[in-house]
Amino acid sequence: MNAARRWVRECRSLCVLTGAGVSAESGVPTFRGPEGLWKRRDPMSLATPEAFAEDPKEVWEWYQWRRRKIRGCVPNPGHSALAAVEREKPDFLLVTQNVDGLHRAAGSRRLAEIHGDIWVVRCTGCGRERTERDDFETLPPRCGSCGGLLRPGVVWFGEPLPPEASEAAVRMLTRCEVLIVAGTSAVVAPASGYAAVAKRRGARVIEVNPDETPVTGICDATFRGKSGELLPVLLG
Numbered sequence: 001m002n003a004a005r006r007w008v009r010e011c012r013s014l015c016v017l018t019g020a021g022v023s024a025e026s027g028v029p030t031f032r033g034p035e036g037l038w039k040r041r042d043p044m045s046l047a048t049p050e051a052f053a054e055d056p057k058e059v060w061e062w063y064q065w066r067r068r069k070i071r072g073c074v075p076n077p078g079h080s081a082l083a084a085v086e087r088e089k090p091d092f093l094l095v096t097q098n099v100d101g102l103h104r105a106a107g108s109r110r111l112a113e114i115h116g117d118i119w120v121v122r123c124t125g126c127g128r129e130r131t132e133r134d135d136f137e138t139l140p141p142r143c144g145s146c147g148g149l150l151r152p153g154v155v156w157f158g159e160p161l162p163p164e165a166s167e168a169a170v171r172m173l174t175r176c177e178v179l180i181v182a183g184t185s186a187v188v189a190p191a192s193g194y195a196a197v198a199k200r201r202g203a204r205v206i207e208v209n210p211d212e213t214p215v216t217g218i219c220d221a222t223f224r225g226k227s228g229e230l231l232p233v234l235l236g
């Protein structure tokens with residue numbers, strides 16, 4: 001761990017990629033693994049544009065359930081350590097696949113939310129977006145301006161990533177000296193390929209995850225454990 005701590009301490013340009021595992025200790029369910037959301041529900045029936053077109057009410061019932069579950073969750077020491085290290089680095093970007101808003105709640109600002117934000121809703125009619133943290137009385141909710149269906153402001157399977165966040169992530173991968181990959185199963189593109197992009201360029205890649213993942217083999221250091229415990233040590 002000392003070598004990895006030194007790489008992090010000495011680097012000028014630090015990129016971090018996080019997945020659902022970083023929020024697990026805050027009580028936010030992950031998608032895969034023994035207790036994962038996809039163990040009981042089929043992602044293709046809930047997290048695709050086709051599923052939403054076919055049954056917007058069912059999709060919203062699930063998202064409303066997730067929003068309720070996440071609403072009571074607070075950032076854990078892993079989120080806080082990431083917000084703290086951001087303030088020490090001249091060049092830093094936190095690329096997250098998480099839509100729960102906990103990085104922002106912890107104080108992270110140089111943040112690329114490449115899978116969107118579960119607290120944002122977007123009208124499928126007029127395109128208006130807004131943050132809405134309360135439950136909706138009626139599902140599926142409709143736009144107050146044009147009456148169109150509102151959808152969760154998240155990226156579904158088969159959809160493009162938000163261009164600004166995605167471009168910021170790719171630019172950072174082309175220049176970061178160190179990439180930390182924490183709490184992701186590294187099976188969903190394009191984020192699953194980010195470690196290889198950084199590695200090919202000569203960045204040091206560090207993984208924090210209780211389990212092995214498809215990117216473990218290319219990492220310069222892998223720490224098997226919980227991000228809420230390991231990130232404060234690695235970044236401290």
Ligand code: APR
Nearest residue numbers: 019020021024030031032097183184185188209211226227
């Ligand atoms: N600390 C660190 N990692 C953890 C912890 C923890 N406390 N608990 C679990 N993990 C790890 C798991 O071992 C797993 O590798 O976090 C990872 C969670 O993997 P997923 O549930 O697949 O989450 P993620 O990688 O973010 O999924 C990517 O898939 O369904 C889509 O859009 C969704 O953004 C999500 C994407």
